[in-house]
Amino acid sequence: MSLATSLVMSFDPRFHEAFSRLPDYLGNHVLVSVTALAIGLAISLPLAILATRHRYLQNAILGFASVVQTIPGLALLALFYPLLLALSSLTEDVFGTGFSALGFLPSVLALALYSMLPVLRNTVTGILGINPAVKEATLGAGMTPGQALAMVELPLALPVIMAGIRTAAVWVIGTATLATPVGQTSLGNYIFTGLQTQNWVFVIFGCAAAAALALAVDQLLALMENGVSMRKRGRVLAGGAGIALIVAAAIAPVVARPEAAYVVGAKNFTEQYILESLIEGRLRAAGLTATGRDGLGSSVIFDALKAGDIDVYVEYSGTLWANEMKRSEAKPREQVLAEVKKWLAEKYGIVMLGDLGFENAYSLAMPRKKAEALGIKSISDLARVAPRLSIAGDYEFFGRPEWKAIQSKYGLSFRERRVMQPEFMYPAADNGEVDVISAYTSEGRVKQYDLVVLDDPQHAIPPYDAIVLLSPKRADDRKLINALKPLLGKIPIDLMREANLRADGEGGKSSTGQIANWLWQQIEKTKK
Amino acid sequence: MAVKNAIELDRVSKIYNTNASALDTVSLAVPEGEFLAIVGPSGSGKTTLLRLINRLAEATGGSVRVNGADVLAADPIRLRRSIGYVFQGVGLFPHMTVGENIAITPRLIGWDEAKRRARVEELLALVRLRPETYRGRFPSELSGGERQRVGVARALAAEPKIVLMDEPFGALDALTRDALQRDYRELHEKLSLTTVMITHDLTEAALLADQIAVIQRGKIVEQGTPREIMTAPKNAYVRELVETPKDQAKRLAALMREAP
Numbered sequence: 001m002s003l004a005t006s007l008v009m010s011f012d013p014r015f016h017e018a019f020s021r022l023p024d025y026l027g028n029h030v031l032v033s034v035t036a037l038a039i040g041l042a043i044s045l046p047l048a049i050l051a052t053r054h055r056y057l058q059n060a061i062l063g064f065a066s067v068v069q070t071i072p073g074l075a076l077l078a079l080f081y082p083l084l085l086a087l088s089s090l091t092e093d094v095f096g097t098g099f100s101a102l103g104f105l106p107s108v109l110a111l112a113l114y115s116m117l118p119v120l121r122n123t124v125t126g127i128l129g130i131n132p133a134v135k136e137a138t139l140g141a142g143m144t145p146g147q148a149l150a151m152v153e154l155p156l157a158l159p160v161i162m163a164g165i166r167t168a169a170v171w172v173i174g175t176a177t178l179a180t181p182v183g184q185t186s187l188g189n190y191i192f193t194g195l196q197t198q199n200w201v202f203v204i205f206g207c208a209a210a211a212a213l214a215l216a217v218d219q220l221l222a223l224m225e226n227g228v229s230m231r232k233r234g235r236v237l238a239g240g241a242g243i244a245l246i247v248a249a250a251i252a253p254v255v256a257r258p259e260a261a262y263v264v265g266a267k268n269f270t271e272q273y274i275l276e277s278l279i280e281g282r283l284r285a286a287g288l289t290a291t292g293r294d295g296l297g298s299s300v301i302f303d304a305l306k307a308g309d310i311d312v313y314v315e316y317s318g319t320l321w322a323n324e325m326k327r328s329e330a331k332p333r334e335q336v337l338a339e340v341k342k343w344l345a346e347k348y349g350i351v352m353l354g355d356l357g358f359e360n361a362y363s364l365a366m367p368r369k370k371a372e373a374l375g376i377k378s379i380s381d382l383a384r385v386a387p388r389l390s391i392a393g394d395y396e397f398f399g400r401p402e403w404k405a406i407q408s409k410y411g412l413s414f415r416e417r418r419v420m421q422p423e424f425m426y427p428a429a430d431n432g433e434v435d436v437i438s439a440y441t442s443e444g445r446v447k448q449y450d451l452v453v454l455d456d457p458q459h460a461i462p463p464y465d466a467i468v469l470l471s472p473k474r475a476d477d478r479k480l481i482n483a484l485k486p487l488l489g490k491i492p493i494d495l496m497r498e499a500n501l502r503a504d505g506e507g508g509k510s511s512t513g514q515i516a517n518w519l520w521q522q523i524e525k526t527k528k
Numbered sequence: 529m530a531v532k533n534a535i536e537l538d539r540v541s542k543i544y545n546t547n548a549s550a551l552d553t554v555s556l557a558v559p560e561g562e563f564l565a566i567v568g569p570s571g572s573g574k575t576t577l578l579r580l581i582n583r584l585a586e587a588t589g590g591s592v593r594v595n596g597a598d599v600l601a602a603d604p605i606r607l608r609r610s611i612g613y614v615f616q617g618v619g620l621f622p623h624m625t626v627g628e629n630i631a632i633t634p635r636l637i638g639w640d641e642a643k644r645r646a647r648v649e650e651l652l653a654l655v656r657l658r659p660e661t662y663r664g665r666f667p668s669e670l671s672g673g674e675r676q677r678v679g680v681a682r683a684l685a686a687e688p689k690i691v692l693m694d695e696p697f698g699a700l701d702a703l704t705r706d707a708l709q710r711d712y713r714e715l716h717e718k719l720s721l722t723t724v725m726i727t728h729d730l731t732e733a734a735l736l737a738d739q740i741a742v743i744q745r746g747k748i749v750e751q752g753t754p755r756e757i758m759t760a761p762k763n764a765y766v767r768e769l770v771e772t773p774k775d776q777a778k779r780l781a782a783l784m785r786e787a788p
């Protein structure tokens with residue numbers, strides 16, 4: 001290890017954390033890639049051979065594979081999730097047993113599909129590219145079609161087929177980083193976590209690890225390809241052995257490790273990563289084994305909880321209220337919590353353990369000094385002076401029902417309305433470029449820039465209380481419930497903002513694990 | 529003495545969807561041990577005619593019989609294994625050694641390894657290639673003539689009594705070609721083969737074959753011994769065909785007389 005990296009490592013604890021996660025991420029990454037590639041090959045090789053025998057099939061098969069390739073990797077992965085979910089509920093109805101539609105299965109299927117085009121195309125090209133005289137000779141010598149394939153066509157096409165397998169392997173290893181949002185742990189976890197928490201060490205670490213893996217596999221396959229075309233058995237064996245070694249070394253820790261008892265889910269933003277870490281920490285402190293599934297999409301995570309693929313995660317009451325319960329009217333906090341709790345229990349058997357004590361809602365915010373100078377404490381106060389002020393919102397805000405409700409309930413109309421990138425919104429409010437901005441209430445930068453979140457006396461915005469949800473199968477799990485109880489109601493909005501700020505703030509150097517530890521220390525202090 | 533026919537074509541027609549290279553009610557008999565050359569321009573249907581015999585193509589009318597049995601009733605794979613096939617492209621398997629190439633049909637019909645090895649030695653000697661030098665070489669390491677010799681050896685490997693040849697010596701230089709022609713004719717005698725050879729070169733046919741059939745636009749327009757064809761061609765096209773080699777022979781003879 002070079003002096004520079006050892007220096008950075010000794011200074012930056014994020015490296016240490018990145019390395020400690022490597023066995024888990026790399027192992028899962030390799031496992032999902034190898035399985036996908038194996039399935040992809042098992043399908044595309046016979047399909048390609050069939051395609052060489054029937055011209056019309058060739059167009060159909062290659063056309064299909066090309067269309068698959070045009071679907072962005074992330075979209076393809078996302079597509080398999082609802083597909084499998086529907087299938088799972090069907091098998092549950094018919095056979096009484098479903099399967100997990102999250103994580104491994106959709107990732108493997110999507111990646112297998114993704115791997116098909118290069119193998120199909122190269123196999124077809126390789127076989128059709130064989131000298132016609134050689135093909136004529138297979139017939140003249142009295143070979144059956146099967147013998148011609150096994151003794152002549154496949155051996156001759158093998159270098160081209162190997163080149164296709166190489167391309168497929170590199171694609172699959174690269175695309176597997178996108179399996180994180182559908183719940184499959186991969187090297188992409190570094191990238192998704194890092195992007196959200198502005199942990200660039202993680203992002204770079206994840207990219208470098210995925211690239212190194214792809215490069216290593218590519219070179220070993222190149223060695224095999226070279227051995228095949230030069231008829232050097234040694235090279236083929238060396239390449240094969242190298243790949244087998246990588247796969248075995250990567251998969252061993254994943255397979256050998258006992259299945260973690262509890263799976264903690266997290267969506268794809270900073271606060272969720274911190275809370276995931278916090279919950280995992282609490283479970284371990286209680287002597288339970290826990291593992292995380294983070295970077296999940298908002299609807300994916302709720303479905304995963306329903307199905308028991310994850311055991312616990314932190315949701316926001318307003319999200320369920322609007323997206324799952326399809327309610328549009330805003331009601332007071334306590335009432336929404338009560339209704340959500342009842343609905344979850346009755347509809348799915350999901351337990352709402354309780355709220356953490358803060359809200360992460362859309363809101364209107366403005367610099368404290370300006371608010372005090374204008375005498376503004378609530379949105380009603382704002383309505384009086386709004387025609388003289390300007391407002392900025394993120395890309396979504398002005399299209400959301402919250403904004404329409406605010407406008408109609410308070411009769412707000414601003415002098416100017418602007419759409420901004422969230423990172424720029426806060427400094428713009430700070431330096432007076434705009435007067436009011438849309439903000440998430442638990443956003444760390446609200447604290448960083450000393451903004452006030454304006455009250456909403458008319459309840460135009462539904463409450464978004466952070467609530468801890470347990471999957472149906474964990475409904476009566478006393479160990480789990482006891483481990484999480486100490487968190488309930490113990491995270492006030494200021495504390496959550498501070499924690500988010502520590503992760504998101506510019507130059508933030510703490511990992512989510514460290515922030516979660518800090519957060520727990522603060523919670524303990526308040527107890528005493 | 530009744531001479532048995534190794535190959536018989538009885539009013540055979542072959543019509544392709546594209547209408548190209550069709551055969552039109554062709555009848556032909558090749559007695560056992562005969563060397564028949566089929567001469568014709570490209571597109572005349574001569575390759576199609578050859579491929580009907582080992583059922584690489586199937587007739588749309590009439591019947592093709594090999595050793596008295598209709599080829600359509602036979603298993604095409606077994607039929608092809610019992611007939612030697614040599615063609616201009618040779619089609620040696622590039623990933624196999626010369627020895628493996630020659631032993632391919634014996635391997636397909638289940639000869640054991642010792643028998644195959646002995647056969648490879650024997651055949652390499654027969655086509656005048658030193659077994660110890662050539663056995664382990666790959667086709668890419670051979671000259672054109674050597675390749676064609678291996679092609680002949682491969683065709684003879686499973687001891688066929690019938691050999692079909694499609695322009696076998698077309699791509700070779702004159703010296704190699706002449707040597708191979710003579711060597712093959714010798715093999716034909718020695719192994720009592722029945723040979724059908726396709727060529728567009730009347731001289732080659734005349735110097736090598738016992739019988740010549742001239743084919744034009746899917747029909748056999750004339751058939752006879754080389755002497756008959758060369759000296760008394762009846763068909764207009766055949767007369768034209770014969771003119772060139774005769775003229776060349778005359779000019780060559782004149783050239784040599786004038787030499788000091």
